[in-house]
Amino acid sequence: MIRRWHAESTDAAERGRAYGRAWRAELRASLAEYSELFERLAFAPDAVARVVDGALAQTAAHAPAVLDELVGVADGAEMTIAEIMTLNARTEVLALQKPEGGECSTAVFLPADGPPRTIQTWDWLDALSADNLVRSHIAADGRRVVTFAEFGQAAKIGVNSRGLGVHFNILHHVSDGAGAGLPVHILARRILDEAATVDEAVAIAEAVPLSASTVITVVTRDRAVCVELAPSGIAVIAAVPEQLLAHTNHFIDARLSAGEVTVYASTTAERLVCLTDHAEAVALPTGLERALALGAVSDAPISMRPRPESPRHLQWASKATITIDVAAPAIELHAGGPAEVTREGWRRIEA
Structure with a gap:
């Protein structure tokens, strides 16, 4: 179920506390699910703790306003900031080991x-x-932001009132898992809160x-680019007018694709072709x-269903x-x- 929440406060810490109070049960349930997953994947607790500690340090250095909100979430939910950061840094934890499968198919057409x-x-x-949750808030400069994310995460997919x-989509690279990094979900939040172009x-x-x-595929009123990110570097692939720009779960840039890690049983190639x-x-x-047109495609791999053999x-x-x-x-x-x-279930939520 996709839930909905709007933050009234413009103060980051108070906004976080309101979030934590409102969604305490969901936050704890999400943490329990990820803790069980990490255990099933045989992640050592001290390895998970190192990733989370590094994420906290990098968030303090590069996204202090987001950290203020997350501390508030922890306070409101009566959890620790490390527990809330675990939800935001789940991609970084999972980078320690590449799980089977893949996630997310994105496409943009630029008229x-x-x-x-x-x-x-x-x-x-x-x-x-x-x-999951669609949440909206007012950023420090007054722009409105709406984002879809898992419970506890600062952002994932979204748009701001400046028209960005x-x-x-997740990717896998040989440089993953080395050193401390800003969680990619928090990077997405910074872009939504701060960028207009x-x-x-x-x-x-x-x-x-x-x-x-x-x-991260960034779109504005007149441009669209896929920003491929790895610990070892960044590449920008621009949309061409009147052509499709599509991305699934493998690198397109030649330099970064040289360090590609192919995930077992991934359907990334099939989904890109689709x-x-x-x-x-x-x-x-x-x-x-x-959505309806793509949904009408017979056996389209972009509509993923659980594989019972896994x-x-x-x-x-x-x-x-x-x-x-x-627009x-x-x-x-x-x-x-x-x-x-x-048609009946389609929802629109404005920034």
């Missing part, structure tokens, strides 16, 4: 005379995050250390039309289908993959 048309599936482990949005978003990403890889073959669906004017804790599923409107800033979404989208 010659209008804003980008986007769509993404958010795919994740089926045993985790049955409930971000999509989000593609160049500003790229500058924020270039300035922070990372310990896990991801690609998006490319159905570019006309991504080019449709409204988010709902895009262990329960390694079964992947499409948890949400999300589009971003930067009248909003996210639109539906639980499940495109194959599950209905």
